Amino acid sequence: MKPLKPVIFLVDMQSFYANIEKSLRPELRHRPVVVSGDPERRTGVILAACPLAKSYGIQNADTLREAQERCPEVAVVRPRMGLYLQISLRITEILERFSDQVEPYSIDEQFVSIHGSEKLFGSPRQIAGKIQAVIRNELNLYARVGIGPNKVLSKMACDNFAKKNRDGIFRLDHKNMKTDLWPLPVEKMFGVGKRMGDHLRKMGIRTIGDLAQFPLERLQKRWGVNGHVLWMTANGQDLSPVTPHTFERQKAIGHHITLPRDYRTAGEIRVVLLELCEEVCSRARHHQLLGQTVSVGCRGANYQLPTGFHRQLKMPEATNQTMEIFQYAWQLFLQFWDGLPVRSLGVSLSQLTPDRHIQLNLFEDRGKKAQLGYIMDEIKDRFGPTAILRAVSLTCAGQALNRARKIGGHYR
Ligand SMILES: [Mg+2]
Incomplete structure (x- = not known):
């Protein structure tokens, strides 16, 4: 039997927060509506604008003052995040009627793999139309659907085409990509x-x-x-699968990558792990957060037959320093890796606390080290992310590698 080609949808909700408010409050139905963090403060930022408000030139991330200048009669609504999250979950439930492979990507975007659903519900285009109709009937909201053979093409089909189409559906594959x-x-x-x-x-x-x-x-x-x-x-290539999960680990800063091919040796995996640690720590520093628990996970190439692990380790001290965290992440990896090829790899930092030491300990050793991370971020902003990483990975990471060898004892 020939394997069915995968078909992935990205289902995106139009003006999610603003349209929820309009659908639940009839008095707003025909008015331009924006959702803004703090309606009393005109310096607040627009979190969402309905299409009518957008037709006045209002955009997300405008200040409320700018929005009101563009459209003085605009209705300003306070956000109700709990409600939006509930409705996002109801959309997940609707999508699960069409497929058991639904992955929320953000509060208003979800990936659906309709692999195998075609016989039941029709062609991809017909299924997309049915999904739109159900969401409109049950929630009075408008969904756009990007269709592709993988996640990135469905996402780009949605963002660049379906959002601008009359019917809100677009299919992007390797035939029309060029x-x-x-x-x-x-x-x-x-x-x-x-x-x-x-x-x-x-x-x-x-x-x-x-x-x-x-x-x-x-x-x-x-x-x-x-x-x-x-x-x-x-080039429209993407190997990452649709992975059902819910929003459960918002209390962590994590970064995950599906590798462009199988990585087989500890040496090449180590480089990626370092890059992931650098990304996670850079985000932690950006938010001035420290984390005390580091988690590492990896998976093999065959997602039907999962190999790999997900493990965490509590560090002696909370930190956002790349090389400190990398040292523990690498130790975890060497301890639990089964030696099989790796296709995806992730690192996350949890048990987060605000980084209050930054200014206080400026002249102490730890303070200097902390400052170094912030300085590195600035250099990378200017000269590109690998400007510093390469030098670092030759020196400190080499030491971390040696240490991990001794501690883990599982180096292959
Ligand atoms: Mg949206």
Whole structure:
């Protein structure tokens, strides 16, 4: 029997918070509505604007003052996050009628793998239409659906096309990728923010197609495994599965990566683990948080037959220092890795506390080390993420490796 080609949906809710308020409060139905953190303070930020408010030029992240200047009669509503989360869960339940593979991606976006549902519910396009209809009937909300053979193509189908379509459905696959996706500016690609876009433009990469055809080695040299992932995204390749889960671990800062191929040796996995620790710690520092528990997880290539582990370790002291956390993460990895090829890898930091030492201990050793992390972030902002990492991984990580060898004793 020929295996069915996977079909993945990204279901995105239009103006989620604002449209929920409009659907529940009839007096708002025909008015421009924005949801804003603190309606009393005009410096507050717009969290969501309904399409009517957007037609006045109001955008998310505008200040309330700007929004009211653009549209003086705009209705300003306080956010009810608990309610929005409940409705997000109801949308998950609706999607689960069509597939058991539903993965909430954010509060208003969910991936659905409709693998095997086709016989039951029709073609992908028909299923997308049915999902829209059920959500509209039961919740009075409007969903847009991006369809693709994997997550990144469905996400880009939604963001770049379905959101602008009349019927809110678009399918992006390897057939229309070159004609529809590649001409778009590189900032429109999933995973490319403003800053990354600037870096890419400096390298002469203007469109998603430019990135897809750029020499892979140069991207890898500049951004490590993330460079490889960028290149794969531009080429519509993505190996990550739809993984059902709920929002349970919001109290952690984590980063997870599906590798572009199987990683087999401890040496190459170590580099990725270091990059993940650096990403997690950089985010922790950005929020001025320290964490005391580090978790490491990995999985093999066959998601039907899971191999791998997920383990955590409480460190003696809370920290957001990359090399400290890496040392423990690597120790965990060496202890629990079964030696099989690794396809995905994640690190997270939990038991978070605010980092109050930063200013106080400036001249002490620990303070200096803490400052170093913040300085490194700044340098990387300016010169690219691997500017510092490479030097660090040759020195400190080498030491961490030796230490881990002695402690773990499972080095292969
Ligand atoms: Mg949305």
